[in-house]
Amino acid sequence: MKLYWGLAAFAGAFAMVGASTVTIAAEFSIRGSHAESTESPLHKGWQVFEAYVESASGGRVEVSISPASQLGSIKDALEQAKIGAIEMAQGDEQNLDGFYKPMMILATPYLFANDEEGQRFLDSDFFMEVREKMAKESGLRFLAASSYGFRCFTNNVKPIKSAADMAGIRMRVPPSPMSLAMVEAMGGSPTPVPWEELYGAMQSGVVDGQENPVGVVLDYSFYQVQKYLTLDNHQLGLNSLMINEQFFQSLPPELRAVVVTGARMAAATEYGERNYQARVSAVEKLRGNGMEVYAPTLEEIETFRAATKEPMQAYLKKELDPGYVDAVYKEVADIRAALVSSVSE
Structure with a gap:
């Protein structure tokens, strides 16, 4: 009897040791890259992606994230994802056209407008079709995207309340x-001023102002060299989760669904924190640091839109199929009308 229990105890102990040292290898691995710090809302979103995908796949998919440009710039990482050196990468509104115009x-x-x-x-x-065409033609699939805030104008000359107020102001813009x-x-x-020279250019007066999301204005202490902030919200900043199309199609359908859901969860996570920052916390801190913050009325915003609409469309129609450009503007107009209708019924 003692021998029986001794052998049983030994066998049980061996089993426990074996269970603690042997892990089941995942069927698929996703390596992802983004450019922001581990404290950023974007990274928190990617962490949600990692946790959801690994859990919902039952361990069949393993996710590893390289933050803070460890694998290179946004463009570099997208190039790596395109050729399959990594599986996923951050995209943004400034880089995606280099892969699909x-x-x-x-x-x-x-x-x-919002x-x-x-x-x-x-x-x-409409945009789902664009995404599918991008996947086929570029090898990169657009999974989901989150707004990281609208770009807004700052300057040292005067409050910009309408398009006419921009006259004569030397405004730094990206290339x-x-x-x-x-x-x-x-x-x-x-x-045009390189990003790394922007603060000094504002400080020395080489430029009067610049345009970036409110969170960037705060994070990089632009309030120290800029007096006026206008919440004109002229360009929607978008962080997207991109995946290598060949890898994505290699996943079974149920795992493709898990990855898509995880990407949407990641985008929602980032957006919640970014939205609060852009509209509340960052604005309050900038005011507290001495900036004059102005929110244009709907009528004033329309002056910005009216001044730029035709030049923007003319430029886009030189670069892209004019029919596509018209279709985009119609789609947005239909969305705007539907939103108004939904609250007036």
Whole structure:
């Protein structure tokens, strides 16, 4: 009897040791890259993606995330995802058109009046077709996207309350033809300045102002060298989760569904925190640091939109199929009308 229990105890102990040291290998591995810190709302979203996908797949999919540009810039990581060196990468409205030109439309100034219009456009049947074409032609699939805030103007000259107030202001813009055309259309003087030189350019007066999301204005202490902030919300910033199309199609249907759901959860996680920051916490902190913050009325916003609409469409129609550009503007107009109708019935 003692021998029996001794052997049983030994066998049980061996089984426990074996269970603790042997792990079941995942069937699929996803390596993802993004450019932001581990404290950012974006990283928190990717963490949600990791936790959901690994859990919902029952361990069949393993996810590892490389934050803070450890694998290179946003563009570099997208290139790696395109060729399959990694499976996923962060995209944004400034880089996707380099992989599929029709995505240029997402960077159009004053296209969306608010985040809801942008999200409905991203979820529309129209844009779903664009996403499918991108996957086939570029090898990168657009899984989901989150707004990280609208770009807004800051300057040191005066409050910008309408398009006419832009006249003569030297406004730093990124090296984007649409950004240049936007400022020119309002009578401003667009001045490309490298990002790493921007703070010094504002401090020394090389430029009068710049345009970025409110969170960026706070994070990089632009309030120290800028007096006025205008919440004109001219360009919707979008962080997207992109995946290598060949890898995505190699997953069984049930795991493809898990990945898509996880990506949407990640986007929703980032958006919640970013939205609060852009509309409440960052604005309050900027005011507390001495900035004058102005929110234009609907009528004033319309002056910005009216001044830039034709130049933007003309530029886009030179770069893209004119029929596609018209279809995009119609889709957004239909979304806007549906939103108004939904609250007036």
